[in-house]
Amino acid sequence: MARQKITEALATGRILVSDGAWGTFLQKKGMKPGECPELWNLEHAADVEDIGRSYIRAGADMIKSDSFGGTSFKLRHFGLEGRVAAINEAAAGISRRAAGPDRWVIASVGPTGQMLALGDVTEEQIYEAFREQAVALAKGGADALCIETMSAIDESVLAVRAAREHTACEVICTLTFERNTRAEYRTMMGVSPADAATALLEAGAHIIGTNCGNGMERMVEIVREMRAAAPAAPILVHANAGLPKNVNGADVFPDTPADMARLAPALVAAGARIIGGCCGTTPAHIAAIRQAVLAIVAP
Numbered sequence: 001m002a003r004q005k006i007t008e009a010l011a012t013g014r015i016l017v018s019d020g021a022w023g024t025f026l027q028k029k030g031m032k033p034g035e036c037p038e039l040w041n042l043e044h045a046a047d048v049e050d051i052g053r054s055y056i057r058a059g060a061d062m063i064k065s066d067s068f069g070g071t072s073f074k075l076r077h078f079g080l081e082g083r084v085a086a087i088n089e090a091a092a093g094i095s096r097r098a099a100g101p102d103r104w105v106i107a108s109v110g111p112t113g114q115m116l117a118l119g120d121v122t123e124e125q126i127y128e129a130f131r132e133q134a135v136a137l138a139k140g141g142a143d144a145l146c147i148e149t150m151s152a153i154d155e156s157v158l159a160v161r162a163a164r165e166h167t168a169c170e171v172i173c174t175l176t177f178e179r180n181t182r183a184e185y186r187t188m189m190g191v192s193p194a195d196a197a198t199a200l201l202e203a204g205a206h207i208i209g210t211n212c213g214n215g216m217e218r219m220v221e222i223v224r225e226m227r228a229a230a231p232a233a234p235i236l237v238h239a240n241a242g243l244p245k246n247v248n249g250a251d252v253f254p255d256t257p258a259d260m261a262r263l264a265p266a267l268v269a270a271g272a273r274i275i276g277g278c279c280g281t282t283p284a285h286i287a288a289i290r291q292a293v294l295a296i297v298a299p
């Protein structure tokens, strides 16, 4: 039997668990600074697959893929812009194998690093880059595309539209917010959670949300704002393991698996329906969130 769609599972009242960080996991597996993470899909496929399997074993209902920097704009830094299709198809295929028949692959799509506001690139070029990546991820077996860590609305909307118009995948889009000095949440480009929610849904996103930048505690407030603007939309959160502390020049994420699990009920009460991790989270964090979610009955 074919897998249900994620939104169909959510409609039955399930709270779903997503996976945790991939980048730091690759470093633990030996990726060096300056290496192209996405090239690991072609050159160290078994290591990449093990990351996905680790999160499945921890109880994740869905896993991402090693394709965050998989647009031609990002791969160009490594001279790999001609291999977008092969790299992304491999990335989705690896996660597909790791996920097995019953879990979802929500393939990662990150920002291009280009700013439309600066006029260096056109909307058509950005759209085409996302289209190229999205099609390859879908071909590799992605159930959904997880457009993440976005901060500009125009770029987010182009990514969502490219995914909707050229694949049959469900489309998730999450932005990264920071709390400013007036205690408001805004992306780096000044977008509020409410404005993001409205624009993403209008562009055709099936699931909206927020990732990175904050621990669970602040994510509760961001979800509340998105929920108020979009009462019916499924909301996904990939939270960092707290706000990083700089220890000897390195970012250390302070929240333990138990810390994150403790806040899972508050996140669900605020309106989140899919909970997972971003920077600093490990399979242990996801396993703890899984246990916490088992005890939650959807409101």
Ligand SMILES: [Zn+2]
Residues within 6 Å of the ligand: 211, 212, 213, 240, 278, 279
């Ligand atoms: Zn992150």
